[in-house]
Amino acid sequence: MTRRATPVPVPWPALPSHRAWLDAETRRLLRFGAGAALAGGGAAYLDETGRPDAAHGVQTWITARTAHVYSLGHLLGVPGSAAVADAALAGLAGLLRDAVHGGWHHAVSASGEPDVAAGKSCYDHAFVMLAAASATVAGRPGARDLLSEATDVYLHRFWDDAAGRPVDAWDSAFTALDPYRGLNATMHSVEAMLAVAxxxxxxxxxxxxxxxxxxxxxxxxxxxxxxxRLPEHFGPDWSPDLDLNRDRPADPFKPYGATPGHGLEWARLLVHLDAVAPDTRLTAAAVALFDRAVADGWAADGADGFVYTTDWSGAPVVRTRMHWVVAEAIAAASALFARTGEARFADWYATWWDYADRFLLDRERGSWVHELDQANRAASSVWPGKPDVYHALQATLIPRLPLAPTLARALREGALR
Structure with missing residues (x-):
């Protein structure tokens, strides 16, 4: 067990040999995820071996993440990436797009029926913006038009200029606005908005x-x-609802309590924003969020790994370990080390790559195991299969790129180290 960061004599992000290892992992992930491309347009939810799992239909967030990731792959010069990106973009321009009411369906079933009951979510639409932005920078056909449409829908349907943050969800026809407001959709909106810029x-x-x-x-x-400890759920006036889903604490999109992984993801995004719009409060808050997530989440129950959620005192609630939390921890540590130069962030970075290598990287079937139980054994209580490679792949790129511009633009400008 490694409760504390393990000091390293030379910071790993500075080592050419480590960057070569990251490059190999990037390419391994891209090989795994390439099977998501669908002949009819869109990207599949992948099972443990990288095969499409038709039971999940074609989902907008998976498709958009795939378009984003393989636009990055194309900018990296990895053969075959453009075809995967273009297949995903075709799904966003066709199958998943609501030609009647505008915007994008949450999903389309294996039989081709849109999931109308799920309505229209800011989460999905933020990822469509991210995909369109990265594909535009990568020069993919049709991406600029998709970006124009996605940003128009986002500004007219989701961005609340009076509040300075987005609303969360509408019904399918954009006639009824859900009173719920959420920090998860806000977080991915910030990521997307920086990429759109x-x-x-x-x-x-x-x-x-x-x-x-x-x-x-x-x-x-x-x-x-x-x-x-960031509240995740809010009412229509943005008052926190600290008890939401107390009876369903492992909800995949709206879990009860604080989510250390989101604290880490926000920490990274605040550092990226500070790099383009300097404000000392941003990095200071990023450090506080990072330190809280580590103190509450890492090895909190006696075993290595980040617990999924905690209560408002910091005690573990859902002890499942999610792969995306480790990926975001790696990325946040890298960003904070780049911003501050403090060795402790590089030490945590090395510790978490060691953990990922030991428990998450699947050398036999590919990609990363997406979920572990509290004893670090493979599990599937929240996320079955290995849906996509978005979080893991970004963890291999962020340490090799500057804090700004965003990933696609930095790759196009030749900033990869």
Whole structure:
């Protein structure tokens, strides 16, 4: 067991040999995920071996993540990536797009029926923006038009300019707005808005970064009030609902309590924003979020790994270990080391790659095991299979790129180390 960071004599992010290892892992992940491309357009949810799992239909968030990841693969010069990106983009332009009411369905079933009951979510639409932005930077056909449509839908349906953050969900026809507001959709909106800025003309870019900054300012304030344990769920006036899903704590999208993984993901995003719109409060808040996530989440129950959720005192609630949390921990540690130069972040970075290598990297079937139980054994209580490679792949790229611009733009500019 490794409760504390293991000091390393030379910071791993500075080692050419480590960067070569990261490059090999990037390519291994891209090989696994390439099976998601569907002949009719879109990207499949993948099983443990990388085969499409038709039971999940074609989902917008999976398809958008695939378009984003393989646009990055194309910019990396990995053969075959463009075809996967284009298949995913075709799904966003066709199968998953709601030609009647606008926006994107959450999913389409194996029989071709849209999931109308799921409505239209900000989470899905943020990923469509991210996909379109990365594909635009990568020069993929049709991406610029998709970006224009996605940003238009987002601004008209999801962005609440008065609040300075997005609403969460509508019904399928965009006639009834759900009263729920969520920090998860806000987080992925910030990620997407920064990417959109890097795919836009200067005047539009400034507006997108300003929107991202307003949403981030809300998170900075939340972190200060709640001892860096971020509330995830809110009412229509953005008052926190700290008890939501107390009876269903492992909900995959709306879990009860604080989510250390989101604290880490927000920490990274705040550092990226600080790099393009300097504000000392952003990195200070990022450090607080990082430290809280580590103190509450890492090896909190006696075994290595991050627990999925905690209560508001920091005690573990759902002890399952999710692969995406480790990926975001790696990325956050890398970003904070780059921003501050503090050795402790590089030490945690090395510790978490060691953990990933020991428990998550699946050398036999590919990709990363997506979920572990509290004894670090493979599990599937929340996320069956290995749906996509988005989080893991970004963990291999962020340590090799500057804090700004965002991934696709940085790759296009030749900034990869």
């Amino acid at each position: 890097d795919a836009s003309p200067p005047d539009e870019a400034a507006a997108w970064r300003a929107r991202a900054g307003r949403a981030a300012a809300f998170v900075v304030a939340l972190a200060d009030v709640h001892d860096a």
